[in-house]
Amino acid sequence: MAAISKIEQICIDRGMKMTGQRRVIAQVLSQSDDHPNVDAVYNRASKIDPKISIATVYRTVRLFEEANILEKHDFGDGSARYEEATENHHDHLIDVQSGAVLEFHNDEIEALQKQVAKKYGLKLVGHKLELYGVPLDKDEKD
Amino acid sequence: MAAISKIEQICIDRGMKMTGQRRVIAQVLSQSDDHPNVDAVYNRASKIDPKISIATVYRTVRLFEEANILEKHDFGDGSARYEEATENHHDHLIDVQSGAVLEFHNDEIEALQKQVAKKYGLKLVGHKLELYGVPLDKDEKD
DNA sequence: TTAACTGCAAACATTTTGCAACCGT
């Protein structure tokens, strides 16, 4: 009936069993361009299937995360936030005044991170970078 | 009886009411050079004062954090970790094999972060950077 | 003395889990 969402298609390609609930959650996540927490995903999914359970949402986002379909983030508010995993890695810049989350990528920083790890005898396998900022005043040129 | 710990001295200087429990917790934290979570602080404090309560530890580390005496970190294991706030800011490099936490500082990365924030019209007010790595093989020169 | 602090236990928020019923393949 409904079109197949991008995440659902990935699941199908990988031979996952696709239940109605998983389809709904996949659709919700594919349509989201923010970084919803489980509760938000649950609320959005409930509008499509009102009898979906939050336990299923928890189980499903974990499943998707383990399958590298989703990325899990912790922005410091008490709950985990999710977004569709993308080809191109990016980090997050959070406007603490509005709560808006911007995505950015900076190759220089990434290269320096690798360098730092190497200096300490480690191979970088992951990182977490979040910047927190407030809107610039008009007269701020620093 | 016991010598005054560095953190206790800071508390005294700021006119905080110093109870026996706070003195113990201050001492434990001053003596720690790792990044203990509340439970670890509680265990260490309990060896000095066995009837201290974990609620008091929670209240005290929050108090210290709000007074900028401690820094709170989230390294992805379910609990908050603390360390004495230092003059010089540093970030963390975590060996995911051993769990060891190394501290590092990199001015270039810091400068680039500021630049990124500014590009998006924000003034950087804070950041979180954690690198995760595994030990380099001997033949890895990348 | 008295306002702040503590211990205890109950409350909280988020996430996980045991189990019987259910459903996709």
Place this chain on the structure above:
DNA sequence: ACGGTTGCAAAATGTTTGCAGTTAA
């Protein structure tokens, strides 16, 4: 049909809080 999945409610985890009693200043 069968094995994985779901819903529900209970449990687990980390943290906070209300309250009556205690203590530092």
